Amino acid sequence: MRVERSVPASEPRIKRALVKFRDVLRKKSLRMTPVREAIVRGALEHTDHFDAQKLARRLQANGVHEASMATVYRTMPLLVEAGILQQTLLSSGEGVLYEIAFEREHHDHLVCTVCGKVIEFHFEAFERLQKDLAAKYDFELTRHVHELLGRCSSCRRAARARA
Ligand SMILES: [Zn+2]
Numbered sequence: 001m002r003v004e005r006s007v008p009a010s011e012p013r014i015k016r017a018l019v020k021f022r023d024v025l026r027k028k029s030l031r032m033t034p035v036r037e038a039i040v041r042g043a044l045e046h047t048d049h050f051d052a053q054k055l056a057r058r059l060q061a062n063g064v065h066e067a068s069m070a071t072v073y074r075t076m077p078l079l080v081e082a083g084i085l086q087q088t089l090l091s092s093g094e095g096v097l098y099e100i101a102f103e104r105e106h107h108d109h110l111v112c113t114v115c116g117k118v119i120e121f122h123f124e125a126f127e128r129l130q131k132d133l134a135a136k137y138d139f140e141l142t143r144h145v146h147e148l149l150g151r152c153s154s155c156r157r158a159a160r161a162r163a
């Protein structure tokens with residue numbers, strides 16, 4: 001039930017993602033620039049949940065000095081539109097977090113409210129029930145975010161040890 005952690009994207013996968021990204025740029029009459037390509041490549045290197053700031057810092061550390069915070073912030077919605085990233089973890093309270101969506105199986109999250117640990121899961125029964133529910137209300141689903149909040153096993157163990 002646990003979803004495999006994503007691995008950094010291979011070059012062919014990056015190329016396919018760039019094709020999608022170019023389509024979105026074209027629709028908006030925007031040009032592919034070296035910095036935009038670097039942002040796509042940088043985003044696809046992440047294997048976890050990250051924010052725009054972390055991505056900008058990482059790109060700058062790798063010598064992409066044009067990847068200012070403002071530029072990365074502006075580019076993130078384009079990556080979401082291209083299906084490369086998805087917004088995730090609404091309950092974190094730390095602003096918008098992203099994760100790779102491109103060529104990845106859909107998953108949801110269990111979030112520990114004590115230590116912030118995130119467990120990714122895919123539970124087929126949930127997915128089916130959502131479709132049944134939508135059908136019942138004649139509602140067309142476009143996407144969903146499932147976040148189940150609670151305490152992970154190590155935090156519960158630590159709390160027991162303190163008691
Ligand atoms: Zn925890």
Ligand SMILES: [Zn+2]
Nearest residue numbers: 088099109120
């Ligand atoms: Zn995730």
